[in-house]
Amino acid sequence: MIRGSCLCRGIRYEINGKLFQALNCHCSMCRKAQGAAFRSRARVLSADFRWISGEHLLTFFESSPGNHRGFCRVCGSPILTKFDSDTSVFSLPLGALDDDPGIRPQCHVHVASKAPWFTISDNLPQFAELPQ
Numbered sequence: 001m002i003r004g005s006c007l008c009r010g011i012r013y014e015i016n017g018k019l020f021q022a023l024n025c026h027c028s029m030c031r032k033a034q035g036a037a038f039r040s041r042a043r044v045l046s047a048d049f050r051w052i053s054g055e056h057l058l059t060f061f062e063s064s065p066g067n068h069r070g071f072c073r074v075c076g077s078p079i080l081t082k083f084d085s086d087t088s089v090f091s092l093p094l095g096a097l098d099d100d101p102g103i104r105p106q107c108h109v110h111v112a113s114k115a116p117w118f119t120i121s122d123n124l125p126q127f128a129e130l131p132q
Ligand SMILES: [Zn+2]
Pocket: 006, 007, 008, 009, 010, 011, 072, 073, 074, 075, 076, 077
């Protein structure tokens, strides 16, 4: 069981399954949405995801066509992203997790859009965009 929550704790969820495709995304949308140098995120099967509380606090912003970034309307924490193209998975920021998901980000993507004030100092592979 992996639990997650927002800053105000109004939204809480649990995941009964594995996270996969963990990475650090440096695209400008992720940087703004997280207010950080990059977004560490992973994917989860929507069937493995369950709300504990606060689903009504979730507000979605369509940052690009069909990509709906969900955040807490009280505290602003990013919670999950839904995709019109594939409703079987969610993307979620590792920063909202309360438990260790076991996996670690495996690469950096969209480094062509990286913040000029941030230097990547690990040895993970870097990709200019999102590899297919
Ligand atoms: Zn909140």
